[in-house]
Amino acid sequence: MFAPRTTPWPLVALFTAGYLAPYLLPTTVGRLERGLDLSPTQAGAVGSALLLSSALAGFLLAARVERFGARTLARLGLALAVLGYGGAALTSAVPAVVAGAVIGGFGSGTATTVAATRIAAEPDPHRGSTLGLLSVSALAGVVYLTVPHLPGHGLTLAAIALTALAVWPLTSRLPGPAPVAHRAAPGTGRLPYRRSGPVLAGAMVFWSLAQNALWGMSGRIGVTQARLSEPTVGAVFAVSLGAGLLGVLAAGALGARLGRALPIGGGTVLIAGCIALTASATGPAGFAAGEIAWNAVYPAVLSYLLGLAASLDPRGRWAVLVGSASSLGTAAGPLTGSVLSAQAGFPVMGAVLGAGLLLVAAPLTAVALHTGGRPLLPGAVRRRGGHPAAVVVAVAPGTPAGAVPEVGAPEQEVVDIPLDGTPAPARGAYGTAAAAPPPPAGCA
Numbered sequence: 001m002f003a004p005r006t007t008p009w010p011l012v013a014l015f016t017a018g019y020l021a022p023y024l025l026p027t028t029v030g031r032l033e034r035g036l037d038l039s040p041t042q043a044g045a046v047g048s049a050l051l052l053s054s055a056l057a058g059f060l061l062a063a064r065v066e067r068f069g070a071r072t073l074a075r076l077g078l079a080l081a082v083l084g085y086g087g088a089a090l091t092s093a094v095p096a097v098v099a100g101a102v103i104g105g106f107g108s109g110t111a112t113t114v115a116a117t118r119i120a121a122e123p124d125p126h127r128g129s130t131l132g133l134l135s136v137s138a139l140a141g142v143v144y145l146t147v148p149h150l151p152g153h154g155l156t157l158a159a160i161a162l163t164a165l166a167v168w169p170l171t172s173r174l175p176g177p178a179p180v181a182h183r184a185a186p187g188t189g190r191l192p193y194r195r196s197g198p199v200l201a202g203a204m205v206f207w208s209l210a211q212n213a214l215w216g217m218s219g220r221i222g223v224t225q226a227r228l229s230e231p232t233v234g235a236v237f238a239v240s241l242g243a244g245l246l247g248v249l250a251a252g253a254l255g256a257r258l259g260r261a262l263p264i265g266g267g268t269v270l271i272a273g274c275i276a277l278t279a280s281a282t283g284p285a286g287f288a289a290g291e292i293a294w295n296a297v298y299p300a301v302l303s304y305l306l307g308l309a310a311s312l313d314p315r316g317r318w319a320v321l322v323g324s325a326s327s328l329g330t331a332a333g334p335l336t337g338s339v340l341s342a343q344a345g346f347p348v349m350g351a352v353l354g355a356g357l358l359l360v361a362a363p364l365t366a367v368a369l370h371t372g373g374r375p376l377l378p379g380a381v382r383r384r385g386g387h388p389a390a391v392v393v394a395v396a397p398g399t400p401a402g403a404v405p406e407v408g409a410p411e412q413e414v415v416d417i418p419l420d421g422t423p424a425p426a427r428g429a430y431g432t433a434a435a436a437p438p439p440p441a442g443c444a
Contacts, residue, residue, distance in 0.1 A: 008128055010170040011118050014074055015132030016139060017081065017167045018112030020160050021050060021105065022330050023140040025212065026219045026237070027147055028156045029334055030230075035153020036094055041342075044216060044334035046098055050105035051331030057109025058116075058324030062317050065117040069177035077110025078171065081164035089154030089161065097154075104160065109327065111164070113320050116306070118174070120316030126307030130252040133299045134245055139163065141241035148234035193312045196367045200309060200318075201325035203363045207268070207305075208326040210353040210360075211298060212333025213340070214275050218291060221279060221346050226287035236288050240295035247300035260304050265365030267301035272357035274298075279350020308368055 021028075025047050033043035057077070065073055081104050088100025119128035147155045191197060222233035251263065271294060278290030309322035340349035 008119065008122055008131075010173045011115050011122075011128060012131045012135050013167045013170050014078075014111050014174075015115040015119070015129075016135040017078060017160075017164045018054075018108045018110075018115055019132065019136045020139060020163055021054065021085075021108045022212070022327075023136055023241075024143060024156045024160065025051075025330075025334065026215055026217075027144065027234070029216055030219045031147075031153045031156060032097070036092065036097065038094070040220070041335070041338050044338045046101055047216065047334045048331045049098060050101040050108075051327055053102045053105030054109030054112065055324045055327030055331060057106045058113045058320050058327060061110060061113045062117075062320035062324065063315075065114055065316070065320075067177060069175065070114050070118055071171050071174040071176050073110055074114045074171045074174055075168065077107045077112075077114065078164040078168050080104065080107030080110065082161045083107075085157040085161035085164070089152075089158040092153070100157070104157070107164065108160070109324070111167075112323060114174070116310070116319040116323050117316030120310035120319040121314055124255075125310035125319070126255065126303060127252065129306040129310070130248055130303045133248045133303050134252075137241045137244045137248065137299060141238045141245075144234045144237040144241065148231045191313060191317055193318065193371055196371050197312055197318045197321070199363050200305075200312070200367045201322045203360045203367070204305065204322055204326045205329040205332075206356055206360050207364065208329030209333045209336055210275065210329075210357050211271070212330045213337035213353055214278060214294070214333075214350070216334030217337040217341055217346065217349070218278065220341070221281065222287050222291075225346055226281050226284055228284055228287065232284075236291055239288070240291045243292045243296035244299040247296040247298075248303055251300040251303045259368070260308050261365050261368040263304045264301060264308065264368050265361050267297050267304070268357055268361040268364060270297050271301065272354035272361075275357070276350040276354040279353070280347040304368075305364070308371070312371060 028050075029043045029047045032038055032046055033040055036043075038046070061068075061073065084100045084102070084104025084107055086100075088097045088104065091097060091100070115132065119125050119132070122128050143156060143159050147159070218237070219230075219233055222228045222236065223230060228236070254263075274290055274294035274297060278287060278294060281287035281290055306319065306323070310316065310319040312318035337349060340352060344352075
């Protein structure tokens with residue numbers, strides 16, 4: 001399905017190293033809670049600190065990858081991840097674990113920033129994001145199958161550190177700093193889509209918060225409400241991430257055939273239902289069904305959201321800023337889930353998160369329509385730029401791309417060609433006031 005010669009494997013590996021920490025958040029928080037004798041809120045706060053540090057890295061470095069060089073920043077991020085997560089895994093002192101998580105989180109955010117910036121510059125950013133999500137889902141699934149059977153609070157942190165160490169050799173294939181002459185001149189690098197970009201970033205804060213509020217509480221829901229053992233919950237998570245692989249593969253196969261608005265808007269509505277189902281599950285069947293369905297849809301929709309952010313700016317700044325906004329929501333997710341579940345219970349938590357997702361689906365869909373220039377449903381033609389056109393033309397299935405002109409496109413110039421050898425008249429255009437010359441004598 002994917003051509004190896006065009007696959008940005010170093011970026012996929014870097015994406016995996018940066019995104020692995022959020023994917024392993026439930027087991028990381030659970031292990032810290034049990035291994036260090038922390039309360040659920042305290043363990044969730046450590047996870048939030050990790051993800052806030054990751055978001056801070058994105059906000060600080062969004063426009064600086066070109067200046068410092070992808071290779072340099074990637075190596076810095078991976079080194080911080082190895083140092084921070086590795087140190088936190090080797091100690092039981094709570095202050096040292098918190099410090100290591102914050103340092104490692106900044107490293108993860110740096111690696112993600114470089115990967116997102118470079119993927120945005122690829123000819124098909126959605127494809128790069130899809131491959132990255134496939135890779136991190138597969139690796140996280142392996143961790144969820146093995147970690148529950150091993151003792152220790154720092155196994156997931158050690159897995160993240162080892163992943164960063166394994167990715168390090170691939171950074172040699174990343175570019176260094178761009179020459180000064182090739183950098184954007186001051187004043188010429190303004191962000192495009194200055195209205196749609198902030199709307200997307202703001203919506204992504206809550207979108208990610210809702211996902212990770214459930215993800216951070218999923219282990220507790222499975223053990224306390226659905227009455228499953230920890231190894232069984234880990235097996236459910238592994239199967240769920242396998243379903244996520246299938247969802248991402250389906251998103252990669254579909255590509256842009258459905259546009260972005262339908263997968264993003266419709267997918268968000270489906271996610272809202274899955275969250276409500278999982279949070280209200282009182283038995284193994286309901287919990288497993290909700291988790292598997294949610295994980296099948298969530299990464300597929302995320303791949304379209306990342307592709308949408310990357311398409312807003314070829315320099316990748318919106319991709320990084322939207323990703324950092326997503327990290328803010330991710331960071332607040334575990335604490336939000338803990339507070340909601342403690343105050344009102346898991347079912348109410350799921351209902352609140354699901355209702356919020358239904359509301360946020362509208363601005364996400366609007367941004368996809370406005371910036372992508374694609375219709376909500378396949379088979380319709382919209383004006384360039386995505387603004388509502390005066391006329392929407394239905395295209396019959398199988399019509400070649402470009403067969404129907406876009407509304408508002410430049411008009412085609414036409415020339416009358418005389419048949420008696422006289423010089424051709426001046427050019428005109430459809431829709432102008434210029435009168436066409438009379439036909440030459442002898443012509444009907």
